[in-house]
Amino acid sequence: MIETPFLVDQYCHGVLRTELGLGTFEAQLSRTEGPPAPGTTLFDTQTGFAVRRWCPPLLGLEPHCAPARYLARRRELGALEAGRRLLRGSGITTYLVDTGLPGDLTGPGEMASAGDAEAREIVRLEPLAEQVADTSGTVESFLANLAESVHGAAATAVAFTSVAGLRHGLALAPEPPGPGEVRGAAGRWLAGRRVGGALTDPVLLRHLLWNAVASGLPLQLHAGLGEPGYRADRTDPVLLTDFIRATAGLGTDLVLLHGYPYHRHTAHLAGVFPHVYADSGAALVRTGARAATVLAEILELAPFGKILFSTGAHGLPELHVIGARLFREALSRVLGGWVAEGAWVRADAQRVARLIAADNARRVYGLG
Amino acid sequence: MIETPFLVDQYCHGVLRTELGLGTFEAQLSRTEGPPAPGTTLFDTQTGFAVRRWCPPLLGLEPHCAPARYLARRRELGALEAGRRLLRGSGITTYLVDTGLPGDLTGPGEMASAGDAEAREIVRLEPLAEQVADTSGTVESFLANLAESVHGAAATAVAFTSVAGLRHGLALAPEPPGPGEVRGAAGRWLAGRRVGGALTDPVLLRHLLWNAVASGLPLQLHAGLGEPGYRADRTDPVLLTDFIRATAGLGTDLVLLHGYPYHRHTAHLAGVFPHVYADSGAALVRTGARAATVLAEILELAPFGKILFSTGAHGLPELHVIGARLFREALSRVLGGWVAEGAWVRADAQRVARLIAADNARRVYGLG
């Protein structure tokens, strides 16, 4: 009933180019610190069940077929052709692709051609700084090259993204670090660092954030459930409040990614601060049959012009599919339910659905 | 099906006496730090949609009409007449009015006559102390006048309310500050203060709280999502646990206001401590079509004799209307749903509904 002809996936990654077996596929379904517990499988999760529901029909199989059968069919088609069918079946019309993760992943151009869609690049700040460090000999050249890299990226990317909150916690000092402080931190980091070493120094993380803020591009900040290796209690987006306040009025929008299980906090911040936006994305992929409730919780406090769809998908085109399908179904159920109850009228529901699915993202990222 | 003939709004403010245009009306729909983001409007929020649903019919228009049309009709009637129609259409039979906010707001007497209802005053502690400071020359006179003011207010008010948690955070030291400590803090505050300066000193905030506790009147504490300018992570009501424990058995009830998104924590505290009560109010106004779920979450742990209805409305009589309508609809849906499922019986549901709508508040505030 609620229709969303366009779908801008405002945060995702590319898909793996390699062929996957049952075990390597399963390992991509979830972010864990270790293999599945004995006697369990990651297919027995909301994500696994959603993949089994939505993806087999796109490859010519019945929904909910056994994982082994699905993987056999996927290998039969080959990763490239399976990916093509899946991405085209997702309904996504624009992909904004974070290219900062390692692995044999497709870039924006390949996502566009495989998915018969538009695609643009999001630049992840921390790997950018790590690459600059790999090739800079001195503190001065590192800082100059970093500034130039951020400036250069801003010319083509649609947004920056940062995982400072997952690496250090979101309770970073809100103000930009001073030049001496930055030079000191850069010196210590470069001196102790081997090629490829990860950036976790809070002064340099803040320096990066403020460089991105100065570019004027929207800045996407990871919050909520993070990567393995980090602590979820340090990623509550309300910890960002002082940084948000410090960046108010500068003309740069902040997009709070993920959020779950603190998505109500994200929605609150999007309601209070004009330059803050709430992602409705990756949480749906993780919570599957519960996606409508999670989306409804975001819709409690976030103004409808401040919510952005994404899949957060990474590695498997199946995740793009379920991110899009779960979102559309959840949106239709939640907004359609409110219309059925008489709380909303259909025209408003339809308008809000298109805002969240595509129009808000077009406005924030300046898409055509 | 579930009927609540009486409705005691145990926490609200007065309404603006001035005529409002589209922009000034919109600005009252939400608490933000800045104007709506470009391309967005605060009418596109749960609060805005709820106003458009419930209020136009009270002014003779169809539900969900466009905001400009509604505002034109409102100006045609005039703020006074529109307010009269709205308040009388809310179904609220008693207003407990916090008179401590600035602005051209109606007081309890005007609320009573406009709304054809009862009204009583709630005294906000911090502005009371600020007024006393404005007119006291010395630390000694300030402290003596403050004690007298609190004592005097207790003679006519039905409750005190404090925003100490929003100004300082709820993790205040639980015990009353000693006399020397209070004198020292008062001296520093008065010396550095200009007329009208806000009270944020934690020692004086605690001194105020304990003065209020000594009065024996119920003390309403703001928690959860607060005012702009504050940090939501410092207002989780569980941070009050030690203060709650310190005030147990003294004969003074504590009412935890708002709570959302920590309303499950509020409900827990109301379940554990005999003198703690949970507000079911302002969150419903903010979450609109989701009000039934938010109310149901409060009903998980809070004993049914410990939950109090409020609207938390401020400035717009439309907010009193939606606070009352959303509450009644949510209560009916939640309790009626449990009856339909066989989990509860109708007589219990009806009895619990009346407790929350009015009878608990009558008992706690000693209303006739």
Add this chain to the structure above:
Amino acid sequence: MIETPFLVDQYCHGVLRTELGLGTFEAQLSRTEGPPAPGTTLFDTQTGFAVRRWCPPLLGLEPHCAPARYLARRRELGALEAGRRLLRGSGITTYLVDTGLPGDLTGPGEMASAGDAEAREIVRLEPLAEQVADTSGTVESFLANLAESVHGAAATAVAFTSVAGLRHGLALAPEPPGPGEVRGAAGRWLAGRRVGGALTDPVLLRHLLWNAVASGLPLQLHAGLGEPGYRADRTDPVLLTDFIRATAGLGTDLVLLHGYPYHRHTAHLAGVFPHVYADSGAALVRTGARAATVLAEILELAPFGKILFSTGAHGLPELHVIGARLFREALSRVLGGWVAEGAWVRADAQRVARLIAADNARRVYGLG
């Protein structure tokens, strides 16, 4: 529609052997710091309403009858016979019983015979250490006897359980304390302690946890809403993240009990760490008519092979009954609803239901 022929209650206590009057029964319905507030009763809670729904029919009365009538019938039958009828009516086929709480409570053997079920013992670490301290003259003998007691308990118990998180907060230093540190803490504790004194020293609590980890038995950790006397903000299970990481790969499973209102955090940890499991239990007894929603929230992130049913019941066999009935009804409604919507297929729902009801517990605790 969803059937669970076996039900392993993976965490509960025994029932009181004494006859109960209306007041003593009511006091067992909830954990509070004080008597019910004037004008309120603990029967007016979700737990009270659930008892009135499910238990009277097991004693030959109509559902939802008045508490006084139910208590009269209970006394007429006697505590022993009423307990027999209630436990046998619960549907629980195996009880894992924490024997570490004081009071005139039945042990595993009596639970088995009264309930016509299997029963096994869970050993609570802190009372074990307190008993050892009562009978040990020196630090050396205390530490040696403690090690021996833990070792001995591991031979017959199915699990250890710890309330370190409720006594100290879950933000314990993650690593095992060194031998000198343990001896020092033990010396200070024993010197200052009277017989029966409670263990709250964080070094000794950690020493106990690591002794339990070394045994290889599953270790159940209390988190979330705790006992009166503690602070809920210190029991968020994400505070355990570093301890969880420190115990990864050692072969000992950790079971996070209760969790609510942080049960989504518990579910997240069960998803990230292979050796972590999520309890779906006591929260249902506390939230009654809301049990389906609470269970569904656990089912968002927790892999289905990592969720374990329990009642957490203590003192009243009525709590075992409602824990089991609410769980079965919630499970059927949640999983059955997903089948009805087409999100899941029936065979998967049935399989997942049996995992959570019994099979996961059998695997984790090595039950026959």
